[in-house]
Amino acid sequence: MHNPLHTLIAIALGLFLGLATAWLALEQNWGFDRVTLGPWIGEPRAGGVDADPYTRALIVQQAQIPLGGGEGVAFNATIDNDGETLRANCTYIVRGSALPTRWWTLTVSDPSGALFTNPLGRHGFTSQEVARTEDGEFRIIISSRVQPWNWLPIPPDGPLRLTLRFYDTPLTTAAGLQKQELPAIRKEGCV
Amino acid sequence: MNRNVITAISIFIIACTVHLAAVLMLPYVAPQDVWTRLAKLGPVGSFYIHSSAAITEAADPNADPAIVMAICRYDLEKAPFRISGEPSLWYWGLALHNNRGFIYYSINNRAIGDHALDLRILTEDDYAAKQQEEVDEAAQEFIVPSPSTRGYVVMRALAPENSSRAQIEETVKKIGCEAYKPAT
Numbered sequence: 154m155h156n157p158l159h160t161l162i163a164i165a166l167g168l169f170l171g172l173a174t175a176w177l178a179l180e181q182n183w184g185f186d187r188v189t190l191g192p193w194i195g196e197p198r199a200g201g202v203d204a205d206p207y208t209r210a211l212i213v214q215q216a217q218i219p220l221g222g223g224e225g226v227a228f229n230a231t232i233d234n235d236g237e238t239l240r241a242n243c244t245y246i247v248r249g250s251a252l253p254t255r256w257w258t259l260t261v262s263d264p265s266g267a268l269f270t271n272p273l274g275r276h277g278f279t280s281q282e283v284a285r286t287e288d289g290e291f292r293i294i295i296s297s298r299v300q301p302w303n304w305l306p307i308p309p310d311g312p313l314r315l316t317l318r319f320y321d322t323p324l325t326t327a328a329g330l331q332k333q334e335l336p337a338i339r340k341e342g343c344v
Numbered sequence: 345m346n347r348n349v350i351t352a353i354s355i356f357i358i359a360c361t362v363h364l365a366a367v368l369m370l371p372y373v374a375p376q377d378v379w380t381r382l383a384k385l386g387p388v389g390s391f392y393i394h395s396s397a398a399i400t401e402a403a404d405p406n407a408d409p410a411i412v413m414a415i416c417r418y419d420l421e422k423a424p425f426r427i428s429g430e431p432s433l434w435y436w437g438l439a440l441h442n443n444r445g446f447i448y449y450s451i452n453n454r455a456i457g458d459h460a461l462d463l464r465i466l467t468e469d470d471y472a473a474k475q476q477e478e479v480d481e482a483a484q485e486f487i488v489p490s491p492s493t494r495g496y497v498v499m500r501a502l503a504p505e506n507s508s509r510a511q512i513e514e515t516v517k518k519i520g521c522e523a524y525k526p527a528t
Contacts, residue, residue, distance in 0.1 A: 174363045209370075
């Protein structure tokens with residue numbers, strides 16, 4: 154690097170690559186505190202002072218107010234149990250039974266978390282209001298067309314995100330979470 | 345060594361340094377900390393509802409539509425703060441955030457049991473001084489040192505059904521969040 158121009162270009166390239174990868178890391182959420190359980194992705198330590206630097210930067214950048222470990226834990230899913238992207242033109246059934254938490258909520262939104270407006274004002278179910286079968290199992294049907302039982306209305310098309318939140322749960326450590334079976338997301342058909 | 349290899353290594357080292365610096369420093373170089381950004385939503389020392397039933401306003405991607413979220417900003421410069429009340433709710437959780445927005449303490453209503461909520465937020469200096477005193481075992485209060493002078497409390501209360509939301513918002517608004525005079 155005897156040529157000063159050569160040196161300048163090298164420095165500029167280094168700066169560019171460094172900033173570009175930093176931006177990419179936030180854009181794609183490279184946080185390494187993530188726990189993946191089937192289609193569900195959770196970040197049990199998201200908001201804490203001990204969260205990883207990527208997660209911290211992301212939370213500040215997006216001005217999020219995450220759940221504290223003493224409160225609960227949130228999981229997001231943008232794919233079903235077969236690994237296919239969730240889309241609003243399909244009908245999905247989320248099926249589960251007793252979950253290790255005092256309360257849970259299941260919410261449907263677009264991938265950024267924005268809720269869909271609908272005449273019913275329904276954006277999700279809580280563990281209290283969901284209808285269950287006699288053996289305690291619940292089935293939530295996510296569809297743009299009217300469904301019986303636990304129906305979560307969605308728009309006719311577009312990408313989806315499901316969010317499962319546990320409140321007052323012992324499952325706030327990664328080790329405890331790994332053993333847990335979360336509700337399954339199955340595709341029933343598409344239009 | 346080949347000059348091109350040296351150049352490539354230099355670029356790589358610069359890129360790594362810049363990448364790490366950018367990610368690590370981002371929380372600290374934001375033009376305003378979260379505490380200041382929240383100022384537009386309400387004054388210091390009272391809870392105000394952050395997520396309302398008007399769902400279309402839910403700009404926070406982490407907001408749960410089944411949760412009533414209230415925020416109270418505190419400033420310990422003159423006096424410690426006290427969060428108190430008897431929130432008779434199905435579920436509530438409190439998270440204490442420092443001025444940068446990171447949670448340093450969180451608790452839910454099961455930890456309080458049947459007692460009324462009485463949580464004191466102190467500066468670390470006041471907390472250290474308090475540790476020297478006799479601890480009153482009977483006092484049903486939680487005392488927490490805050491790593492920053494300014495911060496905020498986020499309270500989440502569950503509305504198990506849509507119809508219960510209005511009632512829960514009323515209950516949450518009545519929870520006290522104010523500076524208090526320590527009895528010394």
